[in-house]
Amino acid sequence: MSADGSTLTARRVAIVGLGLIGGSIARGLRAAGFDGTLTGVTANSADAQRAVALGLVDGASEHPASILADAELIIIAVPVGLFSQVLADVVAVARADAIITDVSSSKQGVLAAAQAALGATINRFVPGHPISGTERSGLDAGFAGLFEHRRVILTPGDATARHAVEQVTALWQWLGADVVTMTAQHHDDVLAATSHLPHVLAYTLVDTLARMAERQEIFAYAAGGFRDFTRIASSEPALWRDIVCSNRAPLLAVLDRFMADLSQVREAIAHDDQQSLVAGFTRAKQARDQFTAGRQEPHP
Amino acid sequence: MSADGSTLTARRVAIVGLGLIGGSIARGLRAAGFDGTLTGVTANSADAQRAVALGLVDGASEHPASILADAELIIIAVPVGLFSQVLADVVAVARADAIITDVSSSKQGVLAAAQAALGATINRFVPGHPISGTERSGLDAGFAGLFEHRRVILTPGDATARHAVEQVTALWQWLGADVVTMTAQHHDDVLAATSHLPHVLAYTLVDTLARMAERQEIFAYAAGGFRDFTRIASSEPALWRDIVCSNRAPLLAVLDRFMADLSQVREAIAHDDQQSLVAGFTRAKQARDQFTAGRQEPHP
Numbered sequence: 001m002s003a004d005g006s007t008l009t010a011r012r013v014a015i016v017g018l019g020l021i022g023g024s025i026a027r028g029l030r031a032a033g034f035d036g037t038l039t040g041v042t043a044n045s046a047d048a049q050r051a052v053a054l055g056l057v058d059g060a061s062e063h064p065a066s067i068l069a070d071a072e073l074i075i076i077a078v079p080v081g082l083f084s085q086v087l088a089d090v091v092a093v094a095r096a097d098a099i100i101t102d103v104s105s106s107k108q109g110v111l112a113a114a115q116a117a118l119g120a121t122i123n124r125f126v127p128g129h130p131i132s133g134t135e136r137s138g139l140d141a142g143f144a145g146l147f148e149h150r151r152v153i154l155t156p157g158d159a160t161a162r163h164a165v166e167q168v169t170a171l172w173q174w175l176g177a178d179v180v181t182m183t184a185q186h187h188d189d190v191l192a193a194t195s196h197l198p199h200v201l202a203y204t205l206v207d208t209l210a211r212m213a214e215r216q217e218i219f220a221y222a223a224g225g226f227r228d229f230t231r232i233a234s235s236e237p238a239l240w241r242d243i244v245c246s247n248r249a250p251l252l253a254v255l256d257r258f259m260a261d262l263s264q265v266r267e268a269i270a271h272d273d274q275q276s277l278v279a280g281f282t283r284a285k286q287a288r289d290q291f292t293a294g295r296q297e298p299h300p
Numbered sequence: 301m302s303a304d305g306s307t308l309t310a311r312r313v314a315i316v317g318l319g320l321i322g323g324s325i326a327r328g329l330r331a332a333g334f335d336g337t338l339t340g341v342t343a344n345s346a347d348a349q350r351a352v353a354l355g356l357v358d359g360a361s362e363h364p365a366s367i368l369a370d371a372e373l374i375i376i377a378v379p380v381g382l383f384s385q386v387l388a389d390v391v392a393v394a395r396a397d398a399i400i401t402d403v404s405s406s407k408q409g410v411l412a413a414a415q416a417a418l419g420a421t422i423n424r425f426v427p428g429h430p431i432s433g434t435e436r437s438g439l440d441a442g443f444a445g446l447f448e449h450r451r452v453i454l455t456p457g458d459a460t461a462r463h464a465v466e467q468v469t470a471l472w473q474w475l476g477a478d479v480v481t482m483t484a485q486h487h488d489d490v491l492a493a494t495s496h497l498p499h500v501l502a503y504t505l506v507d508t509l510a511r512m513a514e515r516q517e518i519f520a521y522a523a524g525g526f527r528d529f530t531r532i533a534s535s536e537p538a539l540w541r542d543i544v545c546s547n548r549a550p551l552l553a554v555l556d557r558f559m560a561d562l563s564q565v566r567e568a569i570a571h572d573d574q575q576s577l578v579a580g581f582t583r584a585k586q587a588r589d590q591f592t593a594g595r596q597e598p599h600p
Contacts, residue, residue, distance in 0.1 A: 133525075153521065190518055206585075207583050209493050212557070214490065217490055219590070219591040223494070225433075232529060240581055255569070269548060278541040284506035287515070291519040
């Protein structure tokens with residue numbers, strides 16, 4: 001039983017995708033003492049063997065049918081670009097009453113795909129997104145504490161069964177996460193601003209500098225500020241291409257807002273408008289200091 | 301004697317400005333066993349008293365005349381916006397043969413100001429810039445190891461006396477830094493790209509988000525990637541206004557390049573040009589991973 005009383009009654013849990021997120025869910029459930037059956041599906045047969053050898057799952061396979069047939073709770077933890085296809089594969093072999101959840105970084109597109117795949121049984125799908133992760137990826141990048149004290153956002157709709165939301169909530173609470181719910185649209189707007197836009201800016205900045213003639217010199221004299229600013233540009237390119245494209249409209253909205261603001265800052269620099277510059281920098285510092293105040297976010 | 305043979309022969313060293321950088325220089329020299337006379341000038345009388353009480357300097361005052369009269373090596377460690385005025389104050393009271401160096405983040409403007417203030421004795425001025433620092437500021441933010449294994453860039457000109465460069469080099473080597481030299485213009489181009497532009501982007505992003513209606517929600521759901529990406533937006537606004545304005549032309553050049561690239565990325569997102577997106581993200585990841593590979597930069 002978790003802190004707020006949600007109980008994970010599902011005894012057979014399956015994870016589809018054993019990368020950073022899926023692998024960390026398995027590690028975390030094991031570490032938390034989950035004693036039901038835990039299985040995994042991964043397209044990578046070496047990962048399947050290693051996940052079993054490491055004791056992360058009781059069984060794993062490249063073939064969903066054998067693994068998913070009796071699962072009560074299925075977590076789809078694949079890159080968002082693969083979600084639709086994987087969901088179709090899951091639905092084809094899973095029990096008709098299996099609860100299904102996901103971990104994708106955008107939710108409106110996922111919800112539409114789930115509606116198409118699940119039809120009348122959409123009530124058993126609970127869209128989810130753990131706000132955690134690192135710039136690394138893969139089974140070996142995972143660790144049991146990845147979700148501890150992190151937020152997990154669920155975006156159930158009116159049709160979603162309360163029982164399904166409770167099971168997914170209990171799952172994440174087992175992993176130490178704080179679970180909140182909001183609409184899919186609100187999720188996508190917020191994540192476009194705090195995650196997808198920063199990734200686009202970091203990738204673009206590093207690419208801009210990497211294509212300059214002085215690239216060697218530039219990187220040679222970069223310091224800690226640059227390293228932290230660009231850390232997210234070491235994230236997996238294909239994953240982030242998919243995330244960006246899956247959240248197009250909200251991302252473009254906040255990107256356009258940022259580009260307009262940046263143009264104004266450019267003009268302030270060009271015209272030595274020191275007052276405007278210091279006003280903007282001060283608003284930013286205050287907001288950022290407020291954001292970090294009292295936070296205890298252990299670096300992974 | 302330092303690693304490459306430069307010897308700090310100056311026995312009377314004065315630091316003008318006892319903030320993060322000046323205070324850390326004092327701490328570092330003490331920690332390294334410098335046994336000459338170390339004095340400080342600061343506009344903040346409480347800092348002057350505390351610097352002496354903490355044993356960082358042998359004497360400190362708000363009045364440069366008493367402190368600087370017999371100094372052989374003077375380090376001007378004030379925000380770049382104050383440099384010209386402080387240099388004039390220093391020149392008015394210092395020995396005519398005192399070696400003068402600075403720590404400003406841009407160098408062409410500093411060099412022009414020094415030329416105006418020093419005239420024929422410009423040969424004793426060694427422009428310098430330690431590539432280190434944190435988003436914090438002030439005497440209490442300093443620490444002895446701030447410059448250890450960090451780069452310090454000196455930008456001497458043809459007129460600069462070799463003896464002066466050697467003394468400033470030896471000073472930084474005492475503090476554990478790696479000293480390199482380049483032209484002031486090259487320094488400013490490189491720093492615009494790796495430091496000044498990232499600061500402008502981080503400040504602008506946080507300000508953009510802080511002025512959105514959902515600001516509370518946005519910051520509530522921000523995670524580690526956002527925290528690292530925006531760390532430099534917690535830097536001192538007035539300091540960075542001055543840095544940005546002091547390096548206008550190089551900064552605008554790289555900012556315009558970035559804005560053009562960002563517009564292209566925006567179009568790629570809008571038109572679902574996945575190939576172009578993944579190509580850019582991949583170039584960035586490769587460049588960034590190469591930049592971090594083998595680096596041992598302890599977080600301050």
